[in-house]
Amino acid sequence: MIRKRRKRLDWLTLICLSLCLSVAVTWTRFYPAEISQTTVTASEEIRGVWITNVNSGVLFVPGGTQRALDQLSQLNFNTVYPVFWNRGTTFYRxxxxxxxxxRFQDILLNFVHLGEDVFSDIISQAHQRDLRVIPWFEYGLMAPINSQLVKRHPEWVTLPQSFRFSATPSLKELENALLPNYPPSNKNAGWFGIKNVWLNPLHPQVQRFIEDLIIEVVIKYDVDGIQFDDNFGMPIExxxxxxxxxVYKEEHGGKLPPNNPADPEWMRWRANKITAFMKTLHDRIKAVKPDCLISLAPNPREFAYxxxxxxxxxxVKQGLIEELILQVYRDSPQAFLSELEDPAIREIRGKIPVGIGILSGTMAHAVDIEQIQQQVQVVRDRQFQGVSFFYWETLWSYFTPDAPRERRRVFETLFSPSPS
Incomplete structure (x- = not known):
């Protein structure tokens, strides 16, 4: 069990590291510098931001979320995607x-706010400021190996090819499985070197747990929607x-899955199972709250699959999601444009609103305001529904490469009452 004192030290370390960040990003001038008119009106345009606990202290500072929502409202944002789940824990009671x-809530959040329902407060304050609130299922099915969720249910974890365990593997077996290659992905390493595993989206108990979490939020809170992200899937390995x-053997006459994880049929079979799970989630959400928007923030199509x-x-074709915010976290202008021009994106834009996720920076990768401004312009020039920024802490904090006041001034220009 992670003790409160250790968690608090980790958080303080994170804040100190954040304040020390001074990395600058070089931007090749390629996009038009002027902000031109778009046919998407200010009331229709998605002007969003993700609010997370990862590399961010806004949730853990008394009054932090209120100040954040005040600033967002003053600068004419209209949507927030606050985390309600990540890394095996919830950010609501x-x-x-x-x-x-x-555990009913993240330990540090509970410690700082003494058990108060911060999530309810975010929703109430956001709605008072005419901000949509679409809770974000961040990290999807990923969870740290040392989380209470994995410790209690190691049988829920899906495994790579090189391991053959029983229906109820021990935690020690999982830890051994993680040592060399689980899976070969940089997403493996979490905070302070803690490794992540993936819950199995095909396992009925995992499905029931995720469904119950989602429905709990939809029933308990006055949310405008629910958003899933790029980790709501299964790494190909x-x-x-x-x-x-x-299950595969039962449906394939006793055959085992192919040794090649990239085998087309094996990929399609798993992808279809995940799609079926998504349909179940869609149907359950709509059964309890028909007007609850189902949003998705995925990676570009080819990479995602x-x-x-x-x-x-x-x-999208099956009507399972109603808003798509495509993560296009690219510094290169050519790479950014290429993702926006994917034929799959052109096809679905006539079906649902499609916005673009823009990187405003991370703890290890600063993004200057000129790049942000120019990418918003490219999105508008191509008549997308709007933008969302990853993430709140890097919009105009003190570890951004530009002065916070200058960054806020640019956002004020970008999100004037009528985008122009």
């Missing part, structure tokens, strides 16, 4: 999480756990 993990192998078996193009 969850009876479902308590039942499954033994995984799926060789006992349960998935059993080939790396995470996330077939979001099919999800």
């Amino acid at each position: 969850s009876a479902i999480a308590r039942r499954v993990t033994g 995984l799926g060789y756990d006992w349960y998935t192998r059993k 080939n790396e995470s078996l996330q077939d979001w193009q099919t999800w």
Whole structure:
């Protein structure tokens, strides 16, 4: 069990590192510098930002979220995507999480706010400022190996090909599985070197847990929608756990899954199972709250399918999602434009609103305001529905490469009452 004192030290270390960040990004001038008119009106345009606990202290500072929402409202943002789940824990008081993990809320959040319902406060304050609130299922099915969720349910974890465990692997077996290659992805390493595993989206108990969490939020809070992200899938290297192998054999005349994780049929079979799970989630959400928007913030189509078996193009065709915010975190102007011009994006734009996720910076990668300004212009020039920025802490904080006041001034220009 992670003790409160250790968690608090980790958080303080994170804040200190954040304040020391001074990395600058070189930008090649390629986009038009002027902000021109778009046919998407200010009231229709998505002007969003993700609010997370990762490399960010806004949730843990008393009054932090109120100040953040005040600034966003003053600068004419209209949508927030606050984290309500990541890394095996919830950021609201969850009876479902308590039942499954033994904890009803993130330890540090609970410690700082003394058990107060910060999530409810965010929703109430955001709506008072005419901001849409679409809670974000961040990190999807990823969870740290040392989380209470994984410790209590190691059988829920999906595994790479090189491991053959029983239906109920021990935590020690999982830890051994992580040592060399689980899976070969940079997403493996979490905070302070803690490794992540993936819950199996095909496992019925995992599905029930995720469904119950989502429905709990939809029923308990006055949310405008729910958003899933790029980690709501399964890395291509995984799926060789006992349960998935059993189901595959039952549906393939006793055959085991191919040794090649990139085998087209094996990829399609797993992707279809994830799509079926997404349909179940869609149907349950709509059954309890028909007007709850189902949003998705995926990686570009080819990467999403080939790396995470996330077939979001099919999800759109089947009517399972109603808003798509494509993550296009690219510094290169050519790479940024290339993702916007994907034929799959052109195809779905006539079906649902499509916005573009723009990187405003990370703890290790600063993004200057000129790049942000120019990328917003490219999105508008191509008549997308709007933008969302990853993430709040890097919009105009003190570890950005430009002065916070200058960055806020640019956002004020970008998000004037009528985009121009």
